[in-house]
Amino acid sequence: xxxxxxxTNFEALARAVKRGDINxxxxxxxxxxxxxxxxxxxEVERIPGVAVLHRDxxxxxxxxxxxxxxxxxxxxxxxxxxxxxxxxxxxxVNAFQDxxxxxxxxxxxxxxxxxxxxxxxxxxxxGVKVTGCTVHFVTTDVDAGQIIxxxxxxxxxxxxxxxxxxxxxxxxxxxxxxxxxLFCAGRLKVEGRRVRVTAARDEGRGTRxxxxxx
Numbered sequence: 001x002x003x004x005x006x007x008t009n010f011e012a013l014a015r016a017v018k019r020g021d022i023n024x025x026x027x028x029x030x031x032x033x034x035x036x037x038x039x040x041x042x043e044v045e046r047i048p049g050v051a052v053l054h055r056d057x058x059x060x061x062x063x064x065x066x067x068x069x070x071x072x073x074x075x076x077x078x079x080x081x082x083x084x085x086x087x088x089x090x091x092x093v094n095a096f097q098d099x100x101x102x103x104x105x106x107x108x109x110x111x112x113x114x115x116x117x118x119x120x121x122x123x124x125x126x127g128v129k130v131t132g133c134t135v136h137f138v139t140t141d142v143d144a145g146q147i148i149x150x151x152x153x154x155x156x157x158x159x160x161x162x163x164x165x166x167x168x169x170x171x172x173x174x175x176x177x178x179x180x181x182l183f184c185a186g187r188l189k190v191e192g193r194r195v196r197v198t199a200a201r202d203e204g205r206g207t208r209x210x211x212x213x214x
Contacts, residue, residue, distance in 0.1 A: 001029050002067070002084040007038025009082040009103060012173035013180060014045045021177060024184040027074040030067060032086060048074070054086060064092040071096075078183055080176070081138065085115070090140050098190050100138035101183070103176050105168050107150055108134040112143035120161040120168070131155055131164065133172045135179035137190065146195045148179040148188060 001010050010029060016022050029042040029049045042049035052070055057063035068091075071079060081102040093100065104112070105119045107130070114122055123131045132152035137145040151171040155164065182188050182197060189196045 001026065001080045001082045003029065003031055003038040003082040004033050004036055004085040005038060005083045007036070007041045007082060008169065009172060009176055010038050010080075011041050011045065013080060013082065013176055014041075014047060016177040016181070018045075022181045022184055024078070024180065027076050028070065030070055032063075032084070038082070060089055061091045064089060068092060068095050078180065080180065082176075087142060088138060088140075093138060093140050098137055101135055101148065101176075101179060102138050102143075102145070103172050104134045104136065104143055105165070105172065106134065107132045107152060108136060108143055108147060117161055117165060120164045123155060123164060124159065124161055129155055131168065133168055133175050135175050137195065146190055146193060148182070148195050149175045151175045 001013065003010050007029075013022070014026050017024060017026055026045075026047050029038065029047055031039050031049065031051050032054045034051050034053060036051075039049045039051065050070055052063070052066050054060075054063045057066065063086075077099065079096050079100045081100065084102075088100070105116075106112070106114075106123065110128070111119050111122050120131075130152050132150060134147055135149040136143070136147045139145040151174065153167055153171060159167075179188075185200075187198045187200070189198055
């Protein structure tokens, strides 16, 4: 997993693995911020935590090659972005095609391109009655990858951005775990712009190289 901040989605996924809800293993947590709280969460969960700092590299491509090398060293089959606050270039995306997941706190394609609380503020300002979260594969276009799982909740009359964020985060933890579970069970098939969930009888390990590690 790659993260930059608190790491609540990292923690939720790690605990889902520990409970046996996901047939996989969290191989490594990589943070691009030295003092990111997620590194402390990784230590509590007894998962290897590594800091690969983007500021140490003059070029984004060099930073991403360092990430790729670290992930390959741990032989991962799936990369999960858990609050990773860097836009990934084709250098990284092409190295793990259809094997990078991200979660966005809206029902994509609505409110794409916004970050964190910006999304919830925009939801409230727009007056929409339903919002939620989306787990999607990462492509070179921001928030435009194939949708894997979505969970929806109503926007209440008394909601503000802060209360909405809390309720959406609960859905994020469940949606992300579900998407990773399906991936590790070999039940996700990318067909153009769509992701098809295959029947349970087709369960295997991973969608491309058979590795369930993340």
